[in-house]
Amino acid sequence: MNADSSVSLKTSLSYDFTPMAKWVIQMEGQSILALLPRIHQAFQSACEFCFNCSARIIVLGMGKSGHIGRKIAATLSSTGSPALFIHAAEALHGDFGMITRSDVVLAISNSGETKEIIQLIPLIKRLGVPLISLTGNPQSTLAIQATINLDISVEEEACSLGLAPTASTATTLAMGDALAIALLTAKGFSKEDFAFSHPGGSLGKKLLLKVENIMLTDHRIPIVSHLATFKEALLEITQKSLGMTAIVDQDKNYIGLFTDGDLRRMLDKQPFCPDAPISSIMTKGGITAEPHWLAQEALNIMELKKINGLFVLSPDKKVIGAFNIHDLLRSGIL
Numbered sequence: 001m002n003a004d005s006s007v008s009l010k011t012s013l014s015y016d017f018t019p020m021a022k023w024v025i026q027m028e029g030q031s032i033l034a035l036l037p038r039i040h041q042a043f044q045s046a047c048e049f050c051f052n053c054s055a056r057i058i059v060l061g062m063g064k065s066g067h068i069g070r071k072i073a074a075t076l077s078s079t080g081s082p083a084l085f086i087h088a089a090e091a092l093h094g095d096f097g098m099i100t101r102s103d104v105v106l107a108i109s110n111s112g113e114t115k116e117i118i119q120l121i122p123l124i125k126r127l128g129v130p131l132i133s134l135t136g137n138p139q140s141t142l143a144i145q146a147t148i149n150l151d152i153s154v155e156e157e158a159c160s161l162g163l164a165p166t167a168s169t170a171t172t173l174a175m176g177d178a179l180a181i182a183l184l185t186a187k188g189f190s191k192e193d194f195a196f197s198h199p200g201g202s203l204g205k206k207l208l209l210k211v212e213n214i215m216l217t218d219h220r221i222p223i224v225s226h227l228a229t230f231k232e233a234l235l236e237i238t239q240k241s242l243g244m245t246a247i248v249d250q251d252k253n254y255i256g257l258f259t260d261g262d263l264r265r266m267l268d269k270q271p272f273c274p275d276a277p278i279s280s281i282m283t284k285g286g287i288t289a290e291p292h293w294l295a296q297e298a299l300n301i302m303e304l305k306k307i308n309g310l311f312v313l314s315p316d317k318k319v320i321g322a323f324n325i326h327d328l329l330r331s332g333i334l
Helices: 003-013 016-034 042-053 063-078 115-127 143-145 169-186 193-199 202-208 231-238 260-269 295-306 323-332
Strands: 056-060 083-087 104-107 130-134 148-151 222-225 244-248 254-259 309-313 317-325
Touching: 016 169, 042 104, 042 130, 042 148, 042 169, 042 317, 056 063, 056 115, 063 083, 063 104, 063 169, 083 295, 104 115, 115 130, 130 143, 130 169, 143 148, 222 231, 231 254, 244 309, 244 317, 254 260, 254 309, 295 309, 295 323, 317 323
Parallel strands: 056 083, 056 104, 104 130, 130 148, 222 244
Antiparallel strands: 244 254, 309 317
16 A cells, blocks of 8 residues: 555545445335335236246346346346347337347336437337336336336435435346246246356356266276286376276276275385285275266265265266366366
C-alpha cells in the first residue's frame, strides 16, 4: 500500500458505512417478501404458458432491467427452460426477427412505460405469442397490454436518494428465480439434467465424468506377470509412476496388486529380497473399479478405504485402465 492510499483509507474510516448497508439489505429483503401475496393465479398462468412453450422464452429489457433480464434468461436456460435475452433497442433494429410464433415473451420494465418495449407490443401481438410482463406499475401501458402481468412493485428503492434501482431489481430477480425454479420442479428437472447444462462446472463433473474418461490405458498401465520378481515389479511401479502395479496370471487375468504401501509394510517385517516372486508378497484381489463408474463414486471409495489408486477391470477380469488421486485432481473432481 502506498502513502497516498494509506492517507485515503484513514480518512474514509472516520465514516461508519455499516448502518446504510444494513438498511439496504433490510429494505431489499422486505421488498422481496412483499411478493408472496402476489404469487397467485397470474403467476400460475405465466408458468403454464412457459411450461407449454415449445420453443424459447424470450426475455426483453433495457437498462438495469436488461441486466436482470440477462440473468433471468440464463437461469431459465440452465434449469430446463430454454430462454434468450434480447435487448429491446436491438429488437427494434433487426433482432425482433429472432422471435418466432412458438415463443413466449417475458418483458421487464419497472415503470411499464419503457418506450422501446412499448414500441414492440404491436409486433408481439401480431405474432400472436403470449406476452408476460414484469412491471412495478400494474396500471402501466405494458402491464395493461400484456397477456399476464406480474407485479414487482416496491414501496421505495433501497437508495438514500430513492433513485438507484435496488429494491426493484431485487424483486425482479426474485420473481424470475421463482418462475425458473417453479418450472424446474414441474418438469422434473434432475441433478443429472442440471449437470448436463453445466458440464464444465464442479457439479457437472461430479455427475457426468466417468472412470473411463480419466483412466490411463494401454502401455501406461503398470502390469507385471505373477512370475515377475520383486525387483521387476518395483521397476514397473517406478516407470509408470502410479505408485502401484497390477499382477496378472498366465491368461492376463487380474489376480492382485502391489503398491508403495505394500512395500513399506513389507520392509518393516522382512529384509529386501530382489529375486523373491511378486506373487508371494502381493495383495490378492483388492478393490478395483469398473469403467462405467462415476469418477466421484471411485473417489468416495478411495477416501473410505484410504487408498491412492485403483485398477479398472473389464467384465472378464482383464486390466483395461488405472488411475490414482492425481488423475482425479487433474480431472477437476477434487
